Amino acid sequence: MTDAALSHGHSDPHHLRGLQAASDQTGPAPKRIVTGYGFWIFLLSDIVMFACFFAAYAVLAGATNGGPTGAQLFDWRNVAIETVLLLFSSFTCGIASIAATVGSRRWFQLAMLATAVLGVCFLGLEFREFADMIARDAGPTRSAFLSAFFTLVGCHGVHVTIGLLWLLTMMAQVFAKGFRADICRRLLCFSLFWHALDIIWVAIFSMVYLLGSRA
Template sequence: MSAAAARMPHDPNMLGRQRVVRGGGHGDGHDSGHGHHEATGHGEGGPASKRVTVAYGFWIFLLSDIIMFSGFFAAYAVLAKASAGGPTGAQLFEPLRVAEETGLLLVSSFTCGLAGVATQAKNRFWTQMALLATGLLGFAFMVLEIQEFVGLIARGAGPNRSAFLSSFFAVVGCHGLHVTAGLLWLGTMMAQLQVKGFRDDICRRLLCFNLFWHALDIIWVGLFTVVYLMGMGA
């Protein structure tokens, strides 16, 4: 017997484990199944990248935010006709202003998507330009919304006039606060990108901002439909 043969293991279980590790899917069904599902936490069988886990955690935050907005939507649906003899949505809402607000926010969603594409290409100039366009469009949206609120209050249709107006100011104002927070976040990200470049943590934050801004656009589409369109139709 040669020295190499003498050094080979005689344990059949050890030989079986070696076949699973080396053979992968070439063993029988039982062994290949166990070899496929045993992850040691290293290499391809290990945990997901930080980019994936950060995005997953941020999605959980967005879903909790959407649940909060669902409560505001439900309150508005219940109180939409409780005008207490005061003005209704059909008398107060201005279709042209609402259309302008919607157009601005939808276009800002497009430019935000362009910023994401430029980020993947590591093009700092176009990323900054797309983020700047997103911020300007979002700022114009907020100017129109603030003008709407000021005009309603000046006409005696403030949030204390009726339950309908209280719910209207609550749901639309909550969305406006989110847009304002998004604009502050956007300015911070532009400054960080200019100073630090496309570091991994900066790219992850830009990804989260994209998710946040697109979620605000989706919520606005719901507001536009349930609050404004249905309100003007009524």
């Protein structure tokens, strides 16, 4: 190839754009991707903790020490309402994420407020369930089964409480500063956290309440 051809090839705009694209692909990943990847690692560590609680519950589910069993304690109506509330809150959280993507503050605040209300109602029903069980002498110290139950379900409730505090913080930050890049990254992490709580609750509903009531 002649020098003229080489010179022409390197001055070709398509060739230059190809070199730029190749350079971009080998550069550092965007902060949004790095943040999401790092938060997924945190969520996996949290899921490992819940897996340990699930394993402990599976082993101790029959250790009632002569006390009440899950079939005698669980209120199906209460559990069904809790499940609907939390699953619907995942839907409203998704609406909030879409609103943040399109830059709509009004819809974002409304969707996040709906998510917060649903989460508070879920916690209220869970607290009422715990209070009713304790009033019936079925507290966490009554048996190994109840200790495992309160630990597993109570830990999930603590996570929901943390999620609600995080949600209110995000609402305040968007209200004050808008959809800045750093705030959007935090919203991404919050959305992943909230959806993970729904997945864990589905596992609790299936393993604790469904199998417990059958037993």
